[in-house]
Amino acid sequence: MELIQSFSVDHTKIVPGIFVSRIDTLGDQTVTTYDVRVKKPNVEPAIDVAAMHSLEHIIATYLRNDPDWKDEVIYWGPMGCLTGFYLILKGNRPSKEIYELMLNAFKLVDDAKDVPGAAAVNCGNYLMHDLDKAKTCANEFATYLEENANNNDIFEYPKTERLVTDEGQQFFDS
Numbered sequence: 001m002e003l004i005q006s007f008s009v010d011h012t013k014i015v016p017g018i019f020v021s022r023i024d025t026l027g028d029q030t031v032t033t034y035d036v037r038v039k040k041p042n043v044e045p046a047i048d049v050a051a052m053h054s055l056e057h058i059i060a061t062y063l064r065n066d067p068d069w070k071d072e073v074i075y076w077g078p079m080g081c082l083t084g085f086y087l088i089l090k091g092n093r094p095s096k097e098i099y100e101l102m103l104n105a106f107k108l109v110d111d112a113k114d115v116p117g118a119a120a121v122n123c124g125n126y127l128m129h130d131l132d133k134a135k136t137c138a139n140e141f142a143t144y145l146e147e148n149a150n151n152n153d154i155f156e157y158p159k160t161e162r163l164v165t166d167e168g169q170q171f172f173d174s
Helices: 049-063 095-111 131-147
Strands: 017-026 029-037 073-078 084-090 162-164 170-172
Touching (some): 049 095, 095 131
Antiparallel strands (some): 029 084, 162 170
């Protein structure tokens, strides 16, 4: 099997940030998947699973209610490695164009009094939420985004040279 695109990113070099992960055309619609990387992989501890779940609920609710963005949002959800989220939007925008959206989304977590949809009738694991840890994580990431707003490294995947064999196999030159 071919290695999928997200596993081809050198996770030893990526920093927290907002990256274009992939661009797809579905019929006549272009959609972009963004890698919203909150933690440095394999260096920082992963996001607490209950905090991740709460962040998913709060930010998904915000995105799907934002008057300027709600019609563009296809998906917001956690990465399996618990270091960030994927956001899928209609269209094709560079990462910098969704910076304010992501900054505002993570900042608004601090104002949350509860986690939307955190009831048995709305959620498949309604007891697995931690609003306090979600707030801490969101505050750290929002501060990081603000401090690094002019740093292109938070908007572009790290560049790596790949050696390609005659048979077409690719290897990272790290």
